[in-house]
Amino acid sequence: MSNRKLHSITALFDTPDSIMHAAEAVRDAGYQKFDVNTPYPLHGMDDAMGLKPTLLPFTTLFFGLTGLAIAVGFQWYTSGDSIGAISGTTLGLPYWLERYPLVIGGKPLFSLPAFVPVMFELTVLLAALGTVACLIAIFCKLPANGHPLHDSRYMEATSCDRFGLCIEASDPLFDEAKVKAFLEKLGGKDIELIYEAPKLQISPVSTMGFVTVLAVIAIGASGKTWFIYNIMLYQAPWTWMDIQPKAKPQAEMAYLPSGLAMLPPVPGTVARNFMPYAYSSQPEKAGEMLSNPYPKTSESLAKGKTLYNIHCSVCHGYQASGDGRLKGQFPNPPSLHSEKSKNWNDGQFFHVITEGQNVMSGYAKHISVEDRWHIVNYIRALQRALDAKETDLQ
Amino acid sequence: MSLDFSKPIPLFEGKVSLSQLDDAIAAPMEKPDNTRFLMAMGVCSILLAIGGASLFQLLRYGTGSWGLNSPVFWGWAIVNFVFWVGIGHAGTLISAILFLMRQKWRNSIARFAEAMTIFAVITALTFPLLHTGRPWLAHYLLPYPNERAMWVNFRSPLLWDVFAVSTYFTVSLVFWYVGLIPDFATMRDRTKHKIKKFVYSLFSLGWRHSNRHWQHYERTYLILAGLATPLVLSVHSIVSFDFAVSLIPGWHTTIFPPYFVAGAIFSGFAMVVTVLVVVRVVYKLEHIITLDTLERMNKVIMATGLMVGYAYGMEFFIAWYSGVEAEQYVFLNRAFGPYAWAYWIMITCNVVIPQLFWFRQVRRSVGLMFVISIFVNIGMWFERFVITVTSLHRDFLPSSWGYYSPTIWDVGLYIGSFGVFFTGVVLFARFMPVIAMAELKAVAPGAQPTHHHGGHHE
Numbered sequence: 001m002s003n004r005k006l007h008s009i010t011a012l013f014d015t016p017d018s019i020m021h022a023a024e025a026v027r028d029a030g031y032q033k034f035d036v037n038t039p040y041p042l043h044g045m046d047d048a049m050g051l052k053p054t055l056l057p058f059t060t061l062f063f064g065l066t067g068l069a070i071a072v073g074f075q076w077y078t079s080g081d082s083i084g085a086i087s088g089t090t091l092g093l094p095y096w097l098e099r100y101p102l103v104i105g106g107k108p109l110f111s112l113p114a115f116v117p118v119m120f121e122l123t124v125l126l127a128a129l130g131t132v133a134c135l136i137a138i139f140c141k142l143p144a145n146g147h148p149l150h151d152s153r154y155m156e157a158t159s160c161d162r163f164g165l166c167i168e169a170s171d172p173l174f175d176e177a178k179v180k181a182f183l184e185k186l187g188g189k190d191i192e193l194i195y196e197a198p199k200l201q202i203s204p205v206s207t208m209g210f211v212t213v214l215a216v217i218a219i220g221a222s223g224k225t226w227f228i229y230n231i232m233l234y235q236a237p238w239t240w241m242d243i244q245p246k247a248k249p250q251a252e253m254a255y256l257p258s259g260l261a262m263l264p265p266v267p268g269t270v271a272r273n274f275m276p277y278a279y280s281s282q283p284e285k286a287g288e289m290l291s292n293p294y295p296k297t298s299e300s301l302a303k304g305k306t307l308y309n310i311h312c313s314v315c316h317g318y319q320a321s322g323d324g325r326l327k328g329q330f331p332n333p334p335s336l337h338s339e340k341s342k343n344w345n346d347g348q349f350f351h352v353i354t355e356g357q358n359v360m361s362g363y364a365k366h367i368s369v370e371d372r373w374h375i376v377n378y379i380r381a382l383q384r385a386l387d388a389k390e391t392d393l394q
Numbered sequence: 395m396s397l398d399f400s401k402p403i404p405l406f407e408g409k410v411s412l413s414q415l416d417d418a419i420a421a422p423m424e425k426p427d428n429t430r431f432l433m434a435m436g437v438c439s440i441l442l443a444i445g446g447a448s449l450f451q452l453l454r455y456g457t458g459s460w461g462l463n464s465p466v467f468w469g470w471a472i473v474n475f476v477f478w479v480g481i482g483h484a485g486t487l488i489s490a491i492l493f494l495m496r497q498k499w500r501n502s503i504a505r506f507a508e509a510m511t512i513f514a515v516i517t518a519l520t521f522p523l524l525h526t527g528r529p530w531l532a533h534y535l536l537p538y539p540n541e542r543a544m545w546v547n548f549r550s551p552l553l554w555d556v557f558a559v560s561t562y563f564t565v566s567l568v569f570w571y572v573g574l575i576p577d578f579a580t581m582r583d584r585t586k587h588k589i590k591k592f593v594y595s596l597f598s599l600g601w602r603h604s605n606r607h608w609q610h611y612e613r614t615y616l617i618l619a620g621l622a623t624p625l626v627l628s629v630h631s632i633v634s635f636d637f638a639v640s641l642i643p644g645w646h647t648t649i650f651p652p653y654f655v656a657g658a659i660f661s662g663f664a665m666v667v668t669v670l671v672v673v674r675v676v677y678k679l680e681h682i683i684t685l686d687t688l689e690r691m692n693k694v695i696m697a698t699g700l701m702v703g704y705a706y707g708m709e710f711f712i713a714w715y716s717g718v719e720a721e722q723y724v725f726l727n728r729a730f731g732p733y734a735w736a737y738w739i740m741i742t743c744n745v746v747i748p749q750l751f752w753f754r755q756v757r758r759s760v761g762l763m764f765v766i767s768i769f770v771n772i773g774m775w776f777e778r779f780v781i782t783v784t785s786l787h788r789d790f791l792p793s794s795w796g797y798y799s800p801t802i803w804d805v806g807l808y809i810g811s812f813g814v815f816f817t818g819v820v821l822f823a824r825f826m827p828v829i830a831m832a833e834l835k836a837v838a839p840g841a842q843p844t845h846h847h848g849g850h851h852e
Contacts, residue, residue, distance in 0.1 A: 016843040016844075017843050020843045023605075038608070039412065039832060040603075040833070041608040041609075041832075041836060043843065044843055046605070049605060051605075056613050057617060060621075078546075079545070079548055079549075095543040098543040099545070102549075115548055117554035117558065117628070118553070120624075120628060121554075121557040121625075124561060124565060124621050124624070124625050128622075129568065132614060139607075140601075144599070144602070145595050145596075147602060149602055156584075159576075159579055159583040160416055160583070245458060246458060
């Protein structure tokens with residue numbers, strides 16, 4: 001014992017009143033490094049020890065405001081209009097930084113009232129976690145299982161029902177004999193000398209046993225996780241909900257007339273925007289009777305361009321000159337800039353889109369009546385583009 | 395009957411010293427009754443096995459194995475979620491709100507109620523996760539940078555719920571742990587067992603009961619109580635938004651947040667009474683968790699029961715007063731339609747039966763309060779059932795009306811949820827101090843100095 005450094009001298013008291021009195025006396029004697037250990041907080045002890053008020057509430061304020069700021073900023077950023085749309089450029093943002101503007105119920109993208117719940121929750125969450133983390137790590141400097149006071153008779157008594165006072169050897173006024181006499185004079189009992197814990201030769205973390213335990217846990221846990229996610233979850237009867245007591249459209253179902261789970265529409269059913277075509281196999285009549293109800297406005301041309309590029313450009317090419325991307329795999333379609341095509345009227349184009357011609361199949365099922373007319377308008381614009389009149393230049 | 399209201403009701407029965415309090419609380423951990431413990435765990439395992447089988451069925455076949463079908467797609471899973479979250483509210487109420495109100499009688503029951511909060515919220519959280527249909531994709535609920543370049547919808551009450559419930563769980567857990575630190579230290583210094591000592595040392599973080607620490611610790615506890623108070627009120631409000639923000643008649647009601655919070659406290663207190671009545675007898679803690687404390691709990695149950703009853707009445711009044719036909723129909727349909735049986739079970743259990751607590755003899759009868767508290771929780775379960783199912787099964791479009799009934803798998807999962815909850819409670823009661831030792835000792839007779847220094851400290 002004698003070669004170990006003294007840490008502190010402790011004394012025990014039996015009643016709350018006597019420890020309060022003792023704490024005041026130690027404070028008044030000018031000691032700085034002393035502590036009172038009580039099984040529960042005693043009212044008024046902070047003043048008796050001369051402690052300054054705790055600064056802890058400021059950490060709560062700081063973390064709470066941080067949580068609030070994160071919530072506002074995060075919701076503003078992720079719900080906002082995409083950066084490209086705002087700046088008018090195509091910024092190469094990484095996909096995970098893309099914003100996700102969702103219009104819900106006609107509310108603005110930054111709709112503060114709807115953001116309040118998350119703002120509140122994050123404020124509380126960060127404030128609570130931050131306060132407790134600061135309490136443990138900064139204000140109490142825990143964990144401190146290696147503190148010399150542990151495993152002493154003093155600690156055992158103060159964590160149950162007695163009240164202890166301890167004066168540390170690092171105090172400038174400390175003198176072993178004087179402190180002992182002082183504590184005895186105050187009525188302290190069971191005076192105990194606490195020595196610094198012996199310095200460990202090797203850290204317990206680096207002992208073979210501990211490392212082995214860690215290794216076993218690590219290998220065991222990762223092995224179990226690997227097994228569950230890569231083997232177990234793919235074993236029968238686990239089917240990832242693939243087997244369900246319900247019918248999928250293409251599944252067989254013998255007792256239905258179609259033989260399939262999905263039912264064909266009732267004969268004579270007409271889908272919206274897909275009225276039956278009156279001039280089937282009569283291209284000339286279609287040319288005579290049909291007239292384009294849509295003027296060549298810029299909206300119509302823009303729609304027509306989109307649809308043409310999707311449906312027609314594959315074979316006819318972007319410029320309608322018969323040089324589509326499937327060139328060589330199918331018989332090439334003729335250029336739409338021929339004299340014949342130029343002399344066609346809108347109704348004839350409409351007929352060909354609807355019913356097809358030669359190897360081209362009809363698009364009646366894919367493109368609505370309105371959209372077909374927009375495509376016709378766009379074809380007209382393409383023809384005009386390669387055959388501009390002098391007046392177009394003015 | 396002669397009651398003297400001028401004197402405060404004593405917190406303990408008989409004279410107890412500080413070390414006797416420690417001994418009484420630590421006894422179940424130091425001299426455990428392993429037979430009873432194993433029996434309790436056996437019952438819990440049976441419940442868990444039933445839940446596990448239902449879970450397997452669910453994960454294999456999907457939510458189609460529940461009774462969900464058009465028009466009722468929110469069934470028992472949602473009912474159970476709201477039920478368990480509600481039960482969790484008592485713990486935070488007792489530990490935070492009653493702490494701020496300086497109700498010292500809370501100290502003997504706060505720890506247990508907080509533990510019940512933790513387990514109830516864990517139980518509750520499983521239901522919405524399973525209800526998503528593919529629980530292995532549940533992380534989609536959280537806003538994290540992802541390969542889909544998508545973010546969650548911050549304007550949806552369901553997303554608010556994710557934040558509210560997870561925050562509530564985290565803060566409750568931290569609050570509970572902060573309260574446990576000094577008690578772990580006390581247990582560390584009591585035990586001679588090497589492994590126990592290691593575990594208690596680990597969790598006590600080397601707490602020394604130092605006043606330089608108590609100073610910050612007490613302030614932290616106060617701050618946490620201050621944070622948890624609005625939190626507990628917000629959580630069930632936000633749960634009620636799941637319903638109230640929609641346009642379904644019977645759900646679209648402004649009274650929902652306060653009504654849900656009152657109901658949550660009502661059911662939570664009832665659950666605490668149900669469990670504590672058993673625990674105090676089994677652990678011989680009758681002199682600490684006194685009859686006076688239980689009587690106060692029963693008063694809270696009655697008060698919140700009256701609030702809930704008021705809300706039931708007010709819903710009918712507003713339905714009539716609003717003049718909205720669909721709204722009026724929904725409420726008449728609740729009371730007299732195909733689900734009238736559920737409605738009247740709810741009224742009987744929640745409004746009629748708690749009226750017995752007007753009588754002092756009933757409030758102080760352990761047997762009767764046990765039975766009534768169970769009835770309250772039956773009633774509160776049916777309240778959530780009535781709100782969820784009766785509003786959905788007949789909405790605006792009579793051609794899509796239907797009648798919802800659960801399947802055996804719904805029932806199995808519900809039984810399993812009790813297994814999860816009670817497993818937690820039983821393990822907690824076996825391995826941790828069920829009463830906050832430090833807090834309790836601080837309010838014991840003669841525990842505080844007789845003279846006050848420098849102003850009012852309370």
